Amino acid sequence: MKKSPLAMQSTSQTQKNKPLHEKEALVKLLRWHFGHAQFRDKQLDAIQAVLSGRDCFCLMPTGGGKSMCYQIPALAKPGIVLVVSPLIALMENQVIGLKEKGIAGEFLSSTQTMQVKTKIYEDLDSGKPSLRLLYVTPELTATPGFMSKLKKIHSRGLLNLVAIDEAHCISSWGHDFRPSYRKLSSLRNYLPDVPILALTATAAPKVQKDVMESLCLQNPLVLKSSFNRPNLFYEVRYKDLLDDAYADLCSVLKSNGDTCAIVYCLERTTCDELSAYLSAGGISCAAYHAGLNDKARSSVLDDWISSRKQVVVATVAFGLILFQALHVYLRFDDFLSFFCFEHPGSCTGIDRKDVRLVCHFNIPKSMEAFYQESGRAGRDQLPSKSLLYYGMDDRRRMEFILSKNQSKNSQSFSTRERSSKKSISDFSQMVDYCEGSGCRRKKILESFGEQIPVSLCKNSCDACKHPNLLAKYLGELTSAVLQKNHFSQIFISSQDRTDGGQYSEFWNRDDEASGSEEDISDCDDGIEAVKKVANSKLSTKAGLNERINFLQHAEESYYRNKISDKQVNKPSKNAVSDVLRQGSKEKLLNALRQAQQRLRNLTIEFEASAIFLENECYNKYGKSGKSFYYSQVASTIRWLSTANSIELTNRLGIDTDSPSVNFISKEEPPAAPSPSLEQRPAQITGKELDGSCGSENSIGAFQTESESPSTSLPVIPSFSEFVNRRKVKDNQPNTSCKESPKKNFDKRMRLQ
Numbered sequence: 070m071k072k073s074p075l076a077m078q079s080t081s082q083t084q085k086n087k088p089l090h091e092k093e094a095l096v097k098l099l100r101w102h103f104g105h106a107q108f109r110d111k112q113l114d115a116i117q118a119v120l121s122g123r124d125c126f127c128l129m130p131t132g133g134g135k136s137m138c139y140q141i142p143a144l145a146k147p148g149i150v151l152v153v154s155p156l157i158a159l160m161e162n163q164v165i166g167l168k169e170k171g172i173a174g175e176f177l178s179s180t181q182t183m184q185v186k187t188k189i190y191e192d193l194d195s196g197k198p199s200l201r202l203l204y205v206t207p208e209l210t211a212t213p214g215f216m217s218k219l220k221k222i223h224s225r226g227l228l229n230l231v232a233i234d235e236a237h238c239i240s241s242w243g244h245d246f247r248p249s250y251r252k253l254s255s256l257r258n259y260l261p262d263v264p265i266l267a268l269t270a271t272a273a274p275k276v277q278k279d280v281m282e283s284l285c286l287q288n289p290l291v292l293k294s295s296f297n298r299p300n301l302f303y304e305v306r307y308k309d310l311l312d313d314a315y316a317d318l319c320s321v322l323k324s325n326g327d328t329c330a331i332v333y334c335l336e337r338t339t340c341d342e343l344s345a346y347l348s349a350g351g352i353s354c355a356a357y358h359a360g361l362n363d364k365a366r367s368s369v370l371d372d373w374i375s376s377r378k379q380v381v382v383a384t385v386a387f388g389l390i391l392f393q394a395l396h397v398y399l400r401f402d403d404f405l406s407f408f409c410f411e412h413p414g415s416c417t418g419i420d421r422k423d424v425r426l427v428c429h430f431n432i433p434k435s436m437e438a439f440y441q442e443s444g445r446a447g448r449d450q451l452p453s454k455s456l457l458y459y460g461m462d463d464r465r466r467m468e469f470i471l472s473k474n475q476s477k478n479s480q481s482f483s484t485r486e487r488s489s490k491k492s493i494s495d496f497s498q499m500v501d502y503c504e505g506s507g508c509r510r511k512k513i514l515e516s517f518g519e520q521i522p523v524s525l526c527k528n529s530c531d532a533c534k535h536p537n538l539l540a541k542y543l544g545e546l547t548s549a550v551l552q553k554n555h556f557s558q559i560f561i562s563s564q565d566r567t568d569g570g571q572y573s574e575f576w577n578r579d580d581e582a583s584g585s586e587e588d589i590s591d592c593d594d595g596i597e598a599v600k601k602v603a604n605s606k607l608s609t610k611a612g613l614n615e616r617i618n619f620l621q622h623a624e625e626s627y628y629r630n631k632i633s634d635k636q637v638n639k640p641s642k643n644a645v646s647d648v649l650r651q652g653s654k655e656k657l658l659n660a661l662r663q664a665q666q667r668l669r670n671l672t673i674e675f676e677a678s679a680i681f682l683e684n685e686c687y688n689k690y691g692k693s694g695k696s697f698y699y700s701q702v703a704s705t706i707r708w709l710s711t712a713n714s715i716e717l718t719n720r721l722g723i724d725t726d727s728p729s730v731n732f733i734s735k736e737e738p739p740a741a742p743s744p745s746l747e748q749r750p751a752q753i754t755g756k757e758l759d760g761s762c763g764s765e766n767s768i769g770a771f772q773t774e775s776e777s778p779s780t781s782l783p784v785i786p787s788f789s790e791f792v793n794r795r796k797v798k799d800n801q802p803n804t805s806c807k808e809s810p811k812k813n814f815d816k817r818m819r820l821q
């Protein structure tokens with residue numbers, strides 16, 4: 070319902086140092102516009118501080134109501150409040166919410182039409198803007214053109230406040246460091262007397278200090294709320310003790326009814342797989358990641374926000390690109406062909422209050438990230454749950470990623486070293502959270518410097534509620550780990566950990582280079598990188614460390630080239646055309662026909678299978694460019710030439726364990742081709758389902774003694790998995806056949 074604005078008081082210079090508004094008037098605004106009865110916690114203090122012209126640093130937990138701290142001031146006096154926000158989706162979401170309440174809010178971003186932008190600028194230039202809140206990205210704020218507009222507005226006395234949302238992004242100590250936020254430090258120089266409000270949910274003292282210094286806050290009012298989320302129940306489940314983590318999550322979601330949930334995964338392939346699995350299990354679910362095009366992503370978000378979909382399975386990053394998975398295509402003998410960077414997207418920061426469950430399907434990289442993401446649950450203060458699936462494979466993978474620590478932006482050696490050590494120690498807190506037997510809530514709060522008695526938890530974590538059960542699980546985990554020789558510290562020797570020069574935290578996205586606010590999965594030309602790597606003088610006998618170093622250098626140079634290409638606006642010559650896709654489909658069709666001849670008892674819907682496989686390649690690498698895409702197609706064709714029926718069936722998505730699978734003998738005609746690309750296109754005879762151990766591994770040294778040479782070639786293993794497997798292989802000859810085909814399938818899919 071739209072409401073007319075309440076009458077506002079006018080600003081006068083003499084009032085500058087006094088609170089402009091009494092509590093009563095502000096509460097009236099809160100009730101009138103937002104329908105909330107009272108201010109929460111530190112909201113009123115923050116609002117009164119900025120209205121009096123004082124800088125303020127506001128630390129409130131996720132969902133604590135930080136937005137109100139700048140939304141009420143925007144309504145309390147004429148003029149505008151500028152809100153700097155890191156993510157278009159976040160701005161869009163808030164602006165939509167404001168407009169629904171009849172509050173004049175707009176955002177400026179590259180996604181808008183010229184017409185919309187012009188209208189906003191005209192309003193700002195009018196001398197009497199109707200706009201109350203203007204959301205912008207840090208990139209735009211720092212441009213000279215926009216800054217001069219701001220100065221103009223300010224000179225007319227109409228810029229009341231600059232609010233920096235997610236202010237921890239300015240700090241390289243923070244978990245979401247974003248280089249473009251650094252540019253905000255010039256705001257104080259350009260607009261010396263405009264109060265700045267820095268808002269964050271990141272509690273690390275170093276980050277707080279860094280934020281305040283970087284933004285040049287002057288005598289700020291520092292407000293800190295407790296980080297306890299009493300309505301959240303914390304639980305950890307142990308993947309290594311579960312038969313099937315996918316099935317476990319499915320039953321958790323089902324047992325909670327048609328509940329709203331976010332599931333975070335590390336990689337987009339896991340998102341797709343898990344989402345498909347949950348959907349097949351009858352859960353209203355969709356994947357959300359950067360591999361989807363804009364339209365698909367908006368539609369997933371729309372569906373989720375408007376409750377048409379209840380569960381969203383998303384990549385882990387908080388909109389800001391925290392993690393770029395390095396994928397290396399590996400042929401065992403001649404080492405490698407190319408790299409691919411992924412830019413996961415995000416669904417966080419979107420305000421849906423009734424999220425009842427936040428699940429981390431892979432361990433997060435830090436307590437800060439975990440807190441922020443799990444904090445999306447129960448923003449309406451109703452009982453909700455944080456569930457983390459902890460697995461030793463995930464742990465080792467994350468350790469490896471963190472230890473790589475090669476920053477792509479021009480950080481100094483000491484910054485890299487600092488950030489490397491920080492990443493490792495941040496992660497060890499997460500490991501302790503999972504592997505320890507003490508109260509989870511206490512661990513979270515202590516990591517933010519809050520000392521609390523265990524009694525505060527009130528049995529609202531698994532460790533407090535079921536201490537004996539947890540002790541049993543941890544015992545079993547230790548045995549399982551010892552059995553698998555997981556204790557051999559595979560990736561990070563203590564020497565590596567201190568060798569900070571080589572490593573940095575996650576590769577940070579270089580926004581300055583991309584010039585885009587939400588630049589994801591853009592088109593990369595990997596051909597040169599591939600050639601260089603392929604022609605390199607690296608001996609095939611080079612040691613693993615040498616190879617890893619080599620990869621890191623190649624990756625850096627590839628990235629540098631990519632940036633310089635973008636700077637000169639080089640047109641993409643590497644886009645995947647429809648013609649190329651059609652050609653690939655034909656090739657896959659042939660390969661499928663040959664596979665069918667080889668595996669006589671397999672009945673395949675050729676056309677649909679080819680479309681499905683081509684689509685898989687395209688979804689995975691289409692946006693990365695022709696070279697990556699084509700290599701994936703080639704890899705798939707090679708794989709088809711060796712895959713057995715179980716592998717083929719798994720890849721095409723038939724659940725061989727399910728009694729509902731409709732087995733067709735080779736005599737039976739194939740079912741009619743599926744009209745949908747998503748529909749799983751293969752069916753298989755029962756003969757192949759003899760319980761033999763499907764191989765997740767492939768050729769050469771990956772192959773275990775008991776595996777048939779014909780069951781091989783993973784699609785594209787991640788670099789970390791490759792290194793991991795080699796080392797595991799060196800230490801331990803064969804464990805994979807002890808695992809169920811489903812488990813192998815899960816792992817194989819994770820490798821892609």
Ligand SMILES: Nc1ncnc2c1ncn2[C@@H]1O[C@H](COP(=O)(O)OP(=O)(O)OP(=O)(O)O)[C@@H](O)[C@H]1O
Nearest residue numbers: 105107108109130131132133134135136137270422
């Ligand atoms: N005083 C209040 N009373 C009741 N609800 C409130 C109050 N202030 C804010 N809220 C509600 O709390 C929810 C979270 O608010 P908001 O999005 O501002 O949180 P946040 O601190 O910015 O969280 P995040 O860190 O996730 O961005 C919103 O739905 C908002 O309407």
Ligand SMILES: [Mg+2]
Nearest residue numbers: 135136234235
């Ligand atoms: Mg917020």
